[in-house]
Amino acid sequence: MRILLWHVHGSWTTAFVQGGHDYLVPLVPGRGPDGRGRARTYPWPEPVREVPSDRLREEELDVVVLQRPHEIELAGRWLGRRPGLDVPAVYVEHNTPAGDVPRTRHPLADRDDIPLVHVTHFNDLMWDAGRAPSRVVEHGVVDPGHRYTGELPRAGVVVNEPVRRTRVAGTDLLPEFARAAPLDVFGMKVTGLPYGTFEDLPQHAMHAELARRRVYLHPYRWTSLGLSLIEAMLLGMPVVALACTEAVEAVPPEAGVVSTRLATLTAALASFIADPALAAQTGKAARAAALSRYGLARFLQDWDVVLSEARW
Template sequence: MRVLLWHVHGSWTTAFVQGQHEYLVPVVPGRGPEGRGRAQTWDWPASVRELSPTEVRAALDDGAVDVVLLQRPDDVRLLQEWTGRRPGRDVPAVYVEHNAPTGHAARSRHPLADLDTVADGTVPVVHVTAFNRLMWDCGDARTLVVDHGIPDPGHRWTGERPHVAAAVNEPVRRWRVAGTDVLLRVAQDVPLEVYGMGTDLLAPHLESGSPVAAASAARLHDLPQHELHDALAGARAYLHPYRWTSLGLSLLEAMAIGLPVLALPVTEAPVAVPPEAGVLSADPEVLVAAARRWVDEPEEAAAHGKAAREHALTHYPLGRFLDRWTALLTELVDDAPAGRPSSRH
């Protein structure tokens, strides 16, 4: 099949495009949010092809797109503005919801819940975790869960650095949601290294803390994806401080590398991180105590990391993820009204 999708979430898309299909990714000048094109820091296969907005329309006119994968309300708008097509009416479509609700946890109405093609089930809403499906109000939409799948990075953990690593984008702007205050509490007693966009803004917050925290201000990094796994592998453990998020792929990747986990017991984390893989607690002092113990006892950290890797690969295998997506996309294309142009033979 030929699948049209926007490049929204790099790690998720990296897994998705490992499948057997052709992937058409819009690109606009400057590679802004309306069309980022191919990833610049992930390794994507040759089956991912960039199309300009004009080429997107031509591809749909020629029947060279079988199904559209939407991930933002803006994708619906762009599809209609660029091509005149309505998802679910003029072209088979599916909407992937990557995030937990950003408003009231139990009363957030999904932005697509009232779109007619969603409400009648023509465009299903696919959640990446069961927790997200539970919390979003999707009205009468057909909803499914397709759990994440991750390419196996290999067991890379060495743990030679007695530090705890965290991967958090924009930790200052996203303060409480990202659990930045929890991260800073851990940093008071345990050497920390933080990876992600905007981590440099953490420096003054660390420098004003304890001597341990101040020293961590020199370990703030924004690395390309292909360097991140090796960097994480040298840390003793992984801290996932988020209060409210979907299931971050950085967490699953860290587990697959072999890092033991420290996290808050919220959203999907209790499913993703079993007791043998790490420590979950709503009390930051418990996380600090576990981190200090692992810094002093690398053998215990290694054992938890081994269990974390086994759990991640068993519960989030790439093959199962790709098979489930192929089955769903095939169903949507096969159920499309007869007579619609298609590239399938």
């Protein structure tokens, strides 16, 4: 199949484009948010082709994969075909609703011509999808391999824009966690935090550095899941996470500690730092759990079903 999608979510797209189809990603001058083209920090296969936005009308497509509300209008303008009406489309919802969550309707809630695909059951639970046909395709992650050494008695955290997203990402909690363990923060715009920081590393380099840390800390209060959590588990890291998102489903008891109690979380962090054998054993269980639930083969198979059903 020939699939048009935007480069929005690097880790999710990296998994999605492993499926053996032909993938087209828009390219705009300056590689802005609506046309980043091919990823530069993620390993994408050759069948992912960047196409200048002004040439998209020339492309034959089987389906458009939408990920942001304004892409519906954007696709209509660039393609000369309306998603859901003139060309098959599906909409992937990566995010949890914002604002007054119990009363938040999805932008597609009043349409039934574009299927809505949630990446977690937590998303599906939180959004009011109205009459939009909806389903869940849980994440799949490219396995980085068991790379854990845990040689550094420090906790690794992955969060983009921690200052802007303070309470959402839980970065206001980091000072409390730092009393239990030294912290290293990886991601975009992390420089300037009073911890070790590693900014904008290519994915393979970030994985190598993260795996040297004794434990992975996932402080998010409000998100769909956070693929960095699954990647850390696949690396073989034990995890400590807030019980606020799909993390309660992703992390079984043998793989780490998930709680809403800050005292429980900080105690777990200190325990893993102090006991390398416990950390390694828990990390092995975390990797097994992630492989079982978030394997790439299952993810791609599920998406093939969605795409084949969407195609006219």
